[in-house]
Amino acid sequence: MAAAGISGANPSLQGFLRSRVGKGLLALILPLAALFLWQASGTNGAVAGGALPTPDRVWKAWLVWAFDKPGPMTLSPYVGNWMEAIAFSAMRVAKGFGLAVLVGVPLGILIGWSRLAASMVDPTIQWLRPVPITAWLPISIAIFGISDFGAVFLITIGAFYPIVINTTQGARDVDKNWIRAALMMGANQWDILRRVVLPAALPSIFTGLRIGLGIGWTAVIVSEMVAVKSGLGYVLWDAYYVGRMDIVIADMVSIGLFGFLSDWAIVHLEHWVLKWRRMQNFNQ
């Protein structure tokens, strides 16, 4: 509808703006304008009185960070190891998120399905939930030290809440007649959970997965800034200390890019798994 407002009465332009290419171009307007203003407001490659570099210098720093090979005399730590930083962070997110799914989905199904489980577990989850992941940092470091698992632990905690809560909601909202139909056909409790409640809850579960993965990326950056010595979060903080704001910004863009890509992957998985749901929405 917004496209209609911009293009006024020209129907062919409206059609173009609703096409895939048109939407892609629309999405680029804002970032390109920001880049342009940022570049134009700088002098000698610096803006804000030298506090920040201009985009062209960030781009050059990233090229070195991503593709150059460090020689024997290289002093800068940001040469040719961009992929390595990404890999460290992404692996931690994958581990922490995977753990959160393994615990959160079955637990959410159980809480949504069984009143006993709900009364026992749900209040504890609701009490612990307001504690932000940053508040878990001291405990994480005390237990795991400066180690990989400290970061994984924080990511798991962060991703766990939205996954368990959305799964619970989905399991609670299952159509009563689906369960009755399954019982009538001779299904036992385990069949009901696996073959009715779980598939019926999948749309909610995917909502939880998307939110959880987003929090996972926040958690990995926070924990790497404090509790580990590798990954995008570590580079971000380290580069700030040595005054390499070009690397800081390149790092931020990388976080955004990989957070976006992992979300895109989940959305496409959802699309594929929930084919029945998509067709239902389409027909209504």
Add this chain to the structure above:
Amino acid sequence: MGTISLQSVSKTYGGARAVVALDNVDFEVAEGEFVALLGPSGCGKSTLLNLVAGFEPLSEGKLLFDNQPVARPGPDRGVVFQEASLLPWLNVWENVVFGPKVQKIARSDYELRAREILRIVGLEQFHEALPVQLSGGMRQRVGIARALVMEPRALLMDEPFGALDAQTRLSMQALLLEVWQNLKTTVLFVTHDIDEAILLADRICVMTARPGRITRTIPISLRRPRSIDDLTTADFIRFKAMIMAEMRGSGH
């Protein structure tokens, strides 16, 4: 096989203000009999069916199916729901064989029968279709097929054609008559449609609301096999006039 017996059955829904859905109901269905429960919405006819299905516990009285007290739902009583209530993530075939599958019956023991039933209900071309791709009538055909595939001793049908358009309803009634003519399973059929009740049933139990009771039982002596042509015969109209008078009389 397939006898239903309710003795002084009451069902009260709890809460701040208790609602009596069924009040002291005595009711019998014989083996192979087709009985329609006819009444306005809220008269407890669906509650009665849910009790027989084992979906809800009774408050008082005794409910026997084949002389055994009903404790839980089971494949011996196939239920056909009002809106079909198919599992939307399973295709037609998967919905129909869900029962045999969870009962761990070997595929070779149900595959042929499932295929045959899907052919009878006219869905042999639609094994792979998802429920959302089917019309309301086709969905209900799947609902009937998944109940029949379990070879239940009784079919419990809760206003199965109530949500369909008139045309589709007629063809579904014709289908049900045909299927029942061959199977002779006991059927308990809940409806608020007088024509439907007369056309299908051996016996109609008229129910009234607040509290839910069976006020009258009317045997329908129209000869079998029946078809939708019976809807316009003089005998049919006579039954209809009688039931309408009955329902007006009890409708305050």
